[in-house]
Amino acid sequence: AQSVTQLGSHVSVSEGALVLLRCNYSSSVPPYLFWYVQYPNQGLQLLLKYTSAATLVKGINGFEAEFKKSETSFHLTKPSAHMSDAAEYFCAVNQGGSQGNLIFGKGTKLSVKP
Amino acid sequence: NAGVTQTPKFQVLKTGQSMTLQCAQDMNHEYMSWYRQDPGMGLRLIHYSVGAGITDQGEVPNGYNVSRSTTEDFPLRLLSAAPSQTSVYFCASTRQGSSGELFFGEGSRLTVL
Numbered sequence: 001a002q003s004v005t006q007l008g009s010h011v012s013v014s015e016g017a018l019v020l021l022r023c024n025y026s027s028s029v030p031p032y033l034f035w036y037v038q039y040p041n042q043g044l045q046l047l048l049k050y051t052s053a054a055t056l057v058k059g060i061n062g063f064e065a066e067f068k069k070s071e072t073s074f075h076l077t078k079p080s081a082h083m084s085d086a087a088e089y090f091c092a093v094n095q096g097g098s099q100g101n102l103i104f105g106k107g108t109k110l111s112v113k114p
Numbered sequence: 115n116a117g118v119t120q121t122p123k124f125q126v127l128k129t130g131q132s133m134t135l136q137c138a139q140d141m142n143h144e145y146m147s148w149y150r151q152d153p154g155m156g157l158r159l160i161h162y163s164v165g166a167g168i169t170d171q172g173e174v175p176n177g178y179n180v181s182r183s184t185t186e187d188f189p190l191r192l193l194s195a196a197p198s199q200t201s202v203y204f205c206a207s208t209r210q211g212s213s214g215e216l217f218f219g220e221g222s223r224l225t226v227l
Binding site for chain 2: 009032034036041042043044045046049051090094100101102103104105106107
């Protein structure tokens, strides 16, 4: 069965510092991988997705993620944090096939200190 | 452009009451699903549908019913609400044959007393 592990339920960085949110997955088949962001009292918004086209994926708001098959990882990074990046971030993996049954990690809440 | 619309946004129920959370999408997506979000648990799949007349169970289906009579609508029914069903519920949809990128509604916050 596929699963997603997000290391760190809460990450705190200073404004301008590097953001690194970790995600590891388990999958028996090449996966589709996603990062979603959730701002307070809102739904989830897609940040970026990996669909096997390129291992380094660029998303919205300056975020990017690198797919590393050997490490089964899909970590999310941003070179310089902004106060507006404070939110909860979810990594997700597609179970395979064309269905949208995503398996989500438990989420990482990002705080940005001024 | 409405996307995925959920109603109501907030609801308070007493134990044993029933209610329906509504979900509608205007993107002609074949696939629709319901997730619940609980603190520290991420999102867990309740039920999903790959088209009108077809539904299936997800990870946590107990206590919930769904039906899919049209492509646009996918209501979630709680027949006898329990405090354990206090949660935020999200409806999502996607196009079959896509990578599975889900489009989410804004959520429905349910409290069962």
